Amino acid sequence: xxxxxxxxxxxxxxxxxxxxxxxxxxxxxxxxxxxxxxxxxxxxxxxxxxxxxxxxxxxxxxxxxxxxxxxxxxxxxxxxxxxxxxxxxxxxxxxxxxxxxxxxxxxxxxxxxxxxxxxxxxxxxxxxxxxxxxxxxxxxxxxxxxxxxxxxxxxxxxxxxxxxxxxxxxxxxxxxxxxxxxxxxxxxxxxxxxxxxxxxxxxxxxxxxxxxxxxxxxxxxxxxxxxxxxxxxxxxxxxxxxxxxxxxxxxxxxxxxxxxxxxxxxxxxxxxxxxxxxxxxxxxxxxxxxxxxxxxxxxxxxxxxxxxxxxxxxxxxxxxxxxxxxxxxxxxxxxxxxxxxxxxxxxxxxxxxxxxxxxxxxxxxxxxxxxxxxxxxxxxxxxxx
Amino acid sequence: xxxxxxxxxxxxxxxxxxxxxxxxxxxxxxxxxxxxxxxxxxxxxxxxxxxxxxxxxxxxxxxxxxxxxxxxxxxxxxxxxxxxxxxxxxxxxxxxxxxxxxxxxxxxxxxxxxxxxxxxxxxxxxxxxxxxxxxxxxxxxxxxxxxxxxxxxxxxxxxxxxxxxxxxxxxxxxxxxxxxxxxxxxxxxxxxxxxxxxxxxxxxxxxxxxxxxxxxxxxxxxxxxxxxxxxxxxxxxxxxxxxxxxxxxxxxxxxxxxxxxxxxxxxxxxxxxxxxxxxxxxxxxxxxxxxxxxxxxxxxxxxxxxxxxxxxxxxxxxxxxxxxxxxxxxxxxxxxxxxxxxxxxxxxxxxxxxxxxxxxxxxxxxxxxxxxxxxxxxxxxxxxxxxxxxxxxxxxxxxxxxxxxxxxxxxxxxxxxxxxxxxxxxxxxxxxxxxxxxxxxxxxxxxxxxxxxxxxxxxxxxxxxxxxxxxxxxxxxxxxxxxxxxxxxxxxxxxxxxxxxxxxxxxxxxxxxxxxxxxxxxxxxxxxxxxxxxxxxxxxxx
Numbered sequence: 001x002x003x004x005x006x007x008x009x010x011x012x013x014x015x016x017x018x019x020x021x022x023x024x025x026x027x028x029x030x031x032x033x034x035x036x037x038x039x040x041x042x043x044x045x046x047x048x049x050x051x052x053x054x055x056x057x058x059x060x061x062x063x064x065x066x067x068x069x070x071x072x073x074x075x076x077x078x079x080x081x082x083x084x085x086x087x088x089x090x091x092x093x094x095x096x097x098x099x100x101x102x103x104x105x106x107x108x109x110x111x112x113x114x115x116x117x118x119x120x121x122x123x124x125x126x127x128x129x130x131x132x133x134x135x136x137x138x139x140x141x142x143x144x145x146x147x148x149x150x151x152x153x154x155x156x157x158x159x160x161x162x163x164x165x166x167x168x169x170x171x172x173x174x175x176x177x178x179x180x181x182x183x184x185x186x187x188x189x190x191x192x193x194x195x196x197x198x199x200x201x202x203x204x205x206x207x208x209x210x211x212x213x214x215x216x217x218x219x220x221x222x223x224x225x226x227x228x229x230x231x232x233x234x235x236x237x238x239x240x241x242x243x244x245x246x247x248x249x250x251x252x253x254x255x256x257x258x259x260x261x262x263x264x265x266x267x268x269x270x271x272x273x274x275x276x277x278x279x280x281x282x283x284x285x286x287x288x289x290x291x292x293x294x295x296x297x298x299x300x301x302x303x304x305x306x307x308x309x310x311x312x313x314x315x316x317x318x319x320x321x322x323x324x325x326x327x328x329x330x331x332x333x334x335x336x337x338x339x340x341x342x343x344x345x346x347x348x349x350x351x352x353x354x355x356x357x358x359x360x361x362x363x364x365x366x367x368x369x370x371x372x373x374x375x376x377x378x379x380x381x382x383x384x385x
Numbered sequence: 386x387x388x389x390x391x392x393x394x395x396x397x398x399x400x401x402x403x404x405x406x407x408x409x410x411x412x413x414x415x416x417x418x419x420x421x422x423x424x425x426x427x428x429x430x431x432x433x434x435x436x437x438x439x440x441x442x443x444x445x446x447x448x449x450x451x452x453x454x455x456x457x458x459x460x461x462x463x464x465x466x467x468x469x470x471x472x473x474x475x476x477x478x479x480x481x482x483x484x485x486x487x488x489x490x491x492x493x494x495x496x497x498x499x500x501x502x503x504x505x506x507x508x509x510x511x512x513x514x515x516x517x518x519x520x521x522x523x524x525x526x527x528x529x530x531x532x533x534x535x536x537x538x539x540x541x542x543x544x545x546x547x548x549x550x551x552x553x554x555x556x557x558x559x560x561x562x563x564x565x566x567x568x569x570x571x572x573x574x575x576x577x578x579x580x581x582x583x584x585x586x587x588x589x590x591x592x593x594x595x596x597x598x599x600x601x602x603x604x605x606x607x608x609x610x611x612x613x614x615x616x617x618x619x620x621x622x623x624x625x626x627x628x629x630x631x632x633x634x635x636x637x638x639x640x641x642x643x644x645x646x647x648x649x650x651x652x653x654x655x656x657x658x659x660x661x662x663x664x665x666x667x668x669x670x671x672x673x674x675x676x677x678x679x680x681x682x683x684x685x686x687x688x689x690x691x692x693x694x695x696x697x698x699x700x701x702x703x704x705x706x707x708x709x710x711x712x713x714x715x716x717x718x719x720x721x722x723x724x725x726x727x728x729x730x731x732x733x734x735x736x737x738x739x740x741x742x743x744x745x746x747x748x749x750x751x752x753x754x755x756x757x758x759x760x761x762x763x764x765x766x767x768x769x770x771x772x773x774x775x776x777x778x779x780x781x782x783x784x785x786x787x788x789x790x791x792x793x794x795x796x797x798x799x800x801x802x803x804x805x806x807x808x809x810x811x812x813x814x815x816x817x818x819x820x821x822x823x824x825x826x827x828x829x830x831x832x833x834x835x836x837x838x839x840x841x842x843x844x845x846x847x848x849x850x851x852x853x854x855x856x857x858x859x860x861x862x863x864x865x866x867x868x869x870x871x872x873x874x875x876x877x878x879x880x881x882x883x884x885x886x887x888x889x890x891x892x893x894x895x896x897x898x899x900x901x902x903x904x905x906x907x908x909x910x911x912x913x914x915x916x917x918x919x920x921x922x923x924x925x926x927x
Binding site: 077078079164167181195199200202203204205206207208209210220222223226230231234235236237238239240241242243244245246309310311312313314315378 | 437439442443463464465466468469471473475477480481482483485488489492493494495496497498499500501502505506509523525527528541542545724725726745746747749750754755757762763765767775776779780805819820823
C-alpha cells in the first residue's frame, strides 16, 4: 500500500468536466449502472400513467414494457428479485379486487355471466349485497381496477429491481443523507428478517421440530426479532466507529437554521401540491406556494450540503441515457395526465373491446426504449463462493 | 510518541457484580503490533472498545480514569470524532456492513470523513489488491463467504488510513492461507507505515510471532510484556511454545523458524524412537453395514454457481473426518447436505442408509446432528434451562440428559442465563449438549473452534475423542490445523468444489505446507503432529 497522501485543502478541485467529457464520448455504451434517480423517474412516470387509466390493454402494455426493461437491465443481485415479488403481490391484488367487486359491489350492466346464491341481509343494510347476479361488466370493472393497482405495484418493484435502495441513497442531497441512511437501514431490515427467519426455521428442523410453514414462522418470530434488534445495535456501533454523523465544525445554530429552512421548504411543497390537486382550495395555494417551497428547500439543502463533510465515492454520472430514460418517464406521465379520460378508460356500458388512444399507446411503447439505449450492466466478478 | 494511553481506567457495566476493567494503566507506543490475549469474558472486548470510544459512549456503564488516543480524550470525543484516527474491525463482520457492494463498503468510511473522490478511488484500488479482493469488487456483500467478509471488513477499516487499527479476532473465520495473508498485510502496515495495530486473537499460533507486545487480560486486570517472557509463564500457549517448554529451549522460540533452528537435537533424538501410531485408530464398527455417512456424486450450488462438483466421500463409525480447504470451497454446503437441510441437486446422501432430507423430527435428530458455524442459530429459547428441556422433549430422552451433557462439557453454567449472555465456548457447549441429547450416531461440526479459547478447545477435543471411542462418526469442517492434528483420523481437502485430497490425517496434513500443524513443520521430515505425541514418545524410554 502506498503512503497516505494528504490532499492539500487549497488544491483546485479535479477538473470533473474532463472525466465527464470522456465518459460522454466513449462511455455511453461502456458497461455501467444507470443513475438510480433515472430509473426511479422512469418508473414513477409509468406509475402515474397507470394510475390514470383503467384500460386493460394499456395497463398490459405498461406491464410488458416494465418486464422487457427489467429483463434487460436487472443486476444479478439479491434485490433483483423485487420485480418478481411485486408481480406475485399484484396477482393477489387482482384476484381480491375482482372478487370484492363481483361479490359485494352493486351490480353493473346487463350481460349476466352467472348467478350466485344471494345472502339475504336485514333491511338496514340496504345497498349492500352479498352474492347474487354476476355480470361481465362487474368482472371487467373489478379486473381492470385490480390490474391498475397491480401495475402500479409492479412499477415500484421494477424500480427496486433496477437499482438498490442504497444506491439511490448516494444521490440524496448531503443535507438529507443521515435521514436517508435511517430509511435505507429500515428498508433492508425486512429482507434481513426474512433470511433470518429461513435460517431459524432450518435450525428448528435440525433440532427436530416438525411444524407447518405458518406455525414454524410464528415460532421463529421471537428469535428472529431478537436477532434483528441485536444486529441493528451492532450496525449502529459500526457506523458510529466509521464516522457516520460527524458534524465537523458546524455550530448548533447553523445546523438548526439549515434544518429549519429544509423543513419549511418541504412543508411549502406539500401544501402547494394539496392546493393543486384540491379544486376547492384558493388559487394562491397552488403553484405559487409550490414554487416558493421548492426554492426555500433548495436553498436549505444547498447551504447544508456545502458545509457537509461527506464526499461521494464514484458518483454516478448523469449523461445522455439518464436524460433519455428519465425523460421518457416524464413524457409518459405528461401524456396520460393531459389525455382525455375517454381515451384512457375502458368502456363498460355498453361492453366494448378496449380501444386505447394512439398517443398514450405510443408513449408507453416508447418507455421500453431504456432496454435498448441504457448502457449494459458490468459483469460482476467471478462468483467463486 | 504514544498512540494510546490508559490512565487508571476502570469500567463497570450496570448490573454486573464486578468491573469489566480494573485500574488499567497502559501505554501503547506508535508503530507497535500489540496482541491482546485472555479467556473469553475477561474484558478483552471492553479494552478494545475503549480505544475508539465505543466504551463508554455507546455501551453505557461507568468509566473512571481516562483514555487518550492520538492526543484526544475519549471522554470528550465520541467514536465518530475518532474515526479518522482509529479503525475498528468487530468480531462479526456482516453485522457492521453498511453498503450493499464490496467496493461501496470499502469507500464508506472515507465518504464519512470527506476524503476527496480521486484519493478515495486510489485507496480502494490499493486495498482491493492488498487484501486480494479485486475479483470481488462488484459482488453483493451478502453473497460472500465468511473469510471474504472478514477481509472486506478489514479493508473497509484500512481505507480511511487510521493511525491505530483495532481488530477483534480478525483471523478466527479465515483459512490458514487467508489468515497468513491478512497477518502479513497487518505486519506490512506496521512496518512500512508505522501504523499501530491492537488485535485480540485466540489462535496464538498464528499471531504471537508477529507481536511486539503481549497484553494479557485476566479478570479485568492487564499485564504487559515481551512475547517470549509472557509466553513462558502463560497458562495457554501455541504448540511451538509448548514444544519449546518440553524441550527446555532458551530463549523460548515463538515462530516455527526459530524453533527449527533449536530443534536439531530433538529431531535426532526422536529419529531413534518408534513413530507415533497413525492418528487415533478407528474403532471396530459397532454398527455393521454401509458406511455411516456417505455422499455419492453430490453436486450442489446456487443458480449458475456450482459449489460442489460430483463429490464422493464416506466415513464409517469411529472415524473423524476433517474437511479442509479455503474459505468458500464448499465445506459448509456439504455439511448442510449431510444434515438434510438442503437436498443435493444431483447425487445421493445417506446417513446410516437413509436419506436425511426425507427425514424429519425425531428420526432425523436421532440419525444426525449438525452444530452450525454460529451455534446461536440453534438456540432460541430465553434461558439455558428451557433450551435443555426443549431438547430433551424433542429427543424423547429423560429429563436431565442434556443437562448432564452440558455439565460435563462446560461446568458451572447458570441455567437461568439467556443463551446470548454466554461466552463463545459456553454457547458451543450448549449447542453440542442440545444436539447430543438425541444421541445421533453421526455428528457434524462446522468450524467448532471459532472464537474458542484454549481451555474450551481442550475440553472440545476430549469430548470428540470420547465420542469417537464410543463409535460415533464425526465430520468437521475446520481451518484449525492444530485441532485436525489432535482429533482427525482422515482429512479430505476441498478446492473449488472438488475433493483434491482424501487420506489418513497424518499423511494429508504433513504433505501440505499450509495445513501442516506447527509441530510437524518443526520436526519435519519426522512423522510427529502434536506435542502430546512427542511427549509420550520421549516418556517411554525415560
